[in-house]
Amino acid sequence: MRADSVSKRYGTRDALRAVSFEISDGERVAVIGPNGAGKTTLLGILAGALRPTSGTVSLRPEEVGWVPQQPALYSKLSVAENLRLFARLEKVADVEGTVGRMLEQTALGDRARDEVGRLSGGNRQRVNIAIGLIGEPVVLLLDEPSASLDPRQRERLWQFLSALGTTVVFSTHDIGEAERYADRLLVLADGELLFTGTPAELETATGATPAAPDFETAFVRFLHEQGH
């Protein structure tokens, strides 16, 4: 996946300013940055849910799996019905087979007939991700996938994603999560791409000091130094 000079403007405000990067097959990339940095806007554009004001994205929306921050599910439909609906809309060849596979992957087979509105936040997020995966996308985009999950649910979620082997781009403002689960980081602040590299490279760039002994504090200091 490649993004070339992607910009997005809302009225007079620049949400993204000429952001460019490339993502290789199988990579897990975290988009990190403070609130309002443009993470959700960038993922929305990569997913085809938003149109950029300028710039291009190499993949078509149909090739990308999209998992928005809030589970985009019909709470009055059951888990299986939600999966079936989106499988049909994605024009999947074997709808029932795909639904069965997704139920198996999400380990929600025993909750297949339950209405989504009755599921826990973690299970709802699993269904949300399963729908993102239903069209067998080249890249899976997740917008703050663990935001509403407790640590145990978060751990299970990452086990599930790791087992997929798909290229994953996720946004988070949890620096620890990015450091732990991402192969590469994209640091955004005020719509500007400040850094691309591995967590180790970012750690080196931020340079832990007695004043900022941990990665998160060093990251905040890094943003300050960059004028954000």
Added chain:
Amino acid sequence: MRWLLLKDLQILRRSPLLVALLVIYPIVIAVLFGLALSGGPDKPRVAFANLVPPGETEFTVGGRTLDVGNYAGDLFESIDPVRVDTREEAIAKVRDGEVLGAMVIPANSTERLRATLGLGGGDPPVIEVYYNADDPVKRRFVESTIEARLADANNALSDAVLREAARYIDVIVRGGDISLPLVGAIEILGLQRSQGIIESVARSLPADSPERVQLAQVARFARLAADNLDVSRPILASIGTPVGVEQHIVEGRKTSLDSFAVAVAVTVSLMFVTLLLAAGLLALEREEDAFGRLVRGLVSRSQLLTEKIILSALCALAVTLAMLCGLAAFVGLDWSRIPAWLAALAGGSLGFAAMGTAIGGLTREVRAASLLAFLLALPIVFLALVPSGSVNAGLYSVINVVSGAFPFKPALRALDGAINGGELWLPIAHLLALTAGFSILARIALRRFG
């Protein structure tokens, strides 16, 4: 799109409270409207043209002088009169919707009254009433107001005529002088005196008596009595209604109030069911955060809108057709017009569904969409039911334009036409134009706020 349809039907099936609300609330509202409609507007504006020449408004009944203007004064207690000089001016004001109706007292009214009450024979005077029949509620109000006032006037005239008739009877019984048109003043013997004469003649009459003169008098009395009774027939006929009414419809048709009330009730239900459903279903996509997922390649915004419009229109069509059939069993509508009912309901439901999606496109939550739909719907209904003549002409034109920009008024016209055999295709064309307009608005709203 069929999967979206299936999904929405599943959601509706699992939301019994919402569905119950969608069915019960419109019925409650429709009943309230029906109750409100059974009362008429207070003191309507009515154009009044008195064409009787000045100085000729008085007439005499039984020696008592009455004035036509006094009866107009009684009428003005229950209407707001707009005085005009000519019949044409009065009709123009009705046609323009400036007044609710018009009353014209023709120039020959006093003359006819004099002739009718003075035993001259001829037709009774007729008051001309003009109104638009576009609104049966208004028509009934005008009719009842004018009929009630004329009944008062006729009662007063009847009293005078009865007194005069009693005097005639007294003369016939006891004898005396009476003045008849053409014949002039004559002396009436009277039944009592005749009886005396006949008895006297009978007592003294030999076989070939010369008292033929007295017998001739008896014969004359008999003839005059018969003639008098004959002449008094039109007087007796005029006692009930000395003044008649001639009604003219300037525009529109005569629709019964019952069938118009059915059209209003069904249109109100159609509006609420369709608006709430369309607005709610579209807003639900965003409330569930599924909108973004759907429109990023799975379905287009236009397809999504079309699906919501079709589903809402079909549901509302089914509900209101059932309601109309139920009402038809009580009110006695013409069942052979079912194809016209379907056409009107389909046109109306499409118009309301498109308007509903425009509302749903502006809101992000079902509750907000429902509230906005209610807020918009109620004033639209009230505006559409304002009768011409109840407000000034300029304001009525503004109300007409505003009402025309929303589907309620054309839907009511279409359904009224479908039920009662009036104009159907023009209001349906209007509804289709509104469907297109509101669909475009909804599409813009989805792009702007989606």
